[in-house]
Amino acid sequence: MIASTSRLPKHSFSSDGVEIAYFDTGEGDPVLCIHGFASTAHINWTYPGWVDTLTKAGRRVIALDNRGHGDSEKLYDPAAYHTTLMAEDARALLDHLAIAKATVLGYSMGSRITAFLAHRHPDRVKAAIMGGLGIKLIDGVGLPETIAEALEAPTLEEVTDPQGRMFRAFAMQTKSDRRALAACIRGSRNLMSREEAASIACPVLIAVGTKDAIAGAPEPLAAIIPKGEALSIPDRDHMPAVGDKVFKAGALDFLARHAA
Template identity: 25%
Template sequence: MADIGTDMVEGWGDARLAVHRTGQGRPVLMLHGLFSSAEVNWIKFGHAARIADAGFEAIMPDLRAHGASDAPHDPDAYPEDVLVRDVETLVEALGLTDYDLVGFSLGARTAVRSVLAGLKPRKLVLGGMGLEGLAGWARRSAFFVDAIDRFDEIRRGDPAYFARSFMKTMNVDRIAARQLLQSVDDTPPDALDAVTMPTLVVCGAEDRDNGSPTALADALPHGSYTEVPGTHMSSVTERKFGEAIAQFLSG
């Protein structure tokens, strides 16, 4: 695989975002999941390499409050849909006009909302996402906010134990993350009529954390569904996950 290059690019409100790039060809903007990073979701398990080998340039930002990007504590740094604002700012700053857009979990939510805000990628990929998950952020967000608030009290056997462990492994800035969680907005099913580009929903066979992926594919004007092995957390480590994305983008 080609080397990974990393630059700091200004997102919305002057927050600096780490942007990792590899490959040459049509740009593919790839948005990782909650508490994760470009390294964990896209690079570590070879997905970026598969995208690059298929003739694309993988462009992988660390989202605000994640990875090597800024994690401001000022509440004003987290207006409604701030991640969408960051994506819009990155698309403009990087001069992307003919590109594809890929997201996993929180990245998938952000990708959909970015399209609804006016971005027009050629193709769209939504990983680890179901129809109910796009409109059910309040419940999921409350679970993670609770895990942050009880971080030092959570013990093995608690439903939030895995979330706590992942946050600890990823060295998540919990003050920034808590504010980010409260900035994410819902997408009702009827809004999906405006997502008119070809869209792949790719999800683990055991992943229903965000609802039904087949219902999401059916609700999209030009949606299709591919199943890969795994749960919500393990599916994105599977080789078939990256292969499904590369095949769809190449078609």
């Protein structure tokens, strides 16, 4: 077990030689949660209330720290962060816990990982909820590589790019390994083709804040994925949308309909 100051204890396992930290709580149908860039399992899912929301709805919640994040192993080669590799970490966690099939909930980069997992391993994903990522799954990627430069800048004061400054400040606040995050942003900006997105067979909820300048609109992506549904989160930018009550209510409704 990995020691953590967070209120849920974390465990670890090896995903093809990379140590991945995770927590596992609650009972019922499993929901695998995959956090966004520069976040962690607790920051993305515990603190905004998702763990309480899902466990009270009778779900088992499993959330991992993506490689390079939180308590998971730090890697410094951008090639180690290709989205296919991080999707395999998620699949390996399901194997480790002997879970044949789960609903997957992702946010931002975690939604990209979720889409790759659903495409590569359709037998393992019952349904998917993708927050903070719309059409930029296949068109425009999302987060710019200039964020890596912001993470590597000597000081926060030297960062002038607004998005770069936001993520640099966030990484400092969470005491993240900024060198590992810079490698991650350079290696994980992987597009999915329109044909690959169209091949995702499970039901997918795509939830994006109406003021989100990073994700891209949810409706065009929902039109491509055969069982896609779009959910707009009113008056929310990329970061605040994570814990929004509209997002949670929409997710619970989606789970009730598609992941019983």
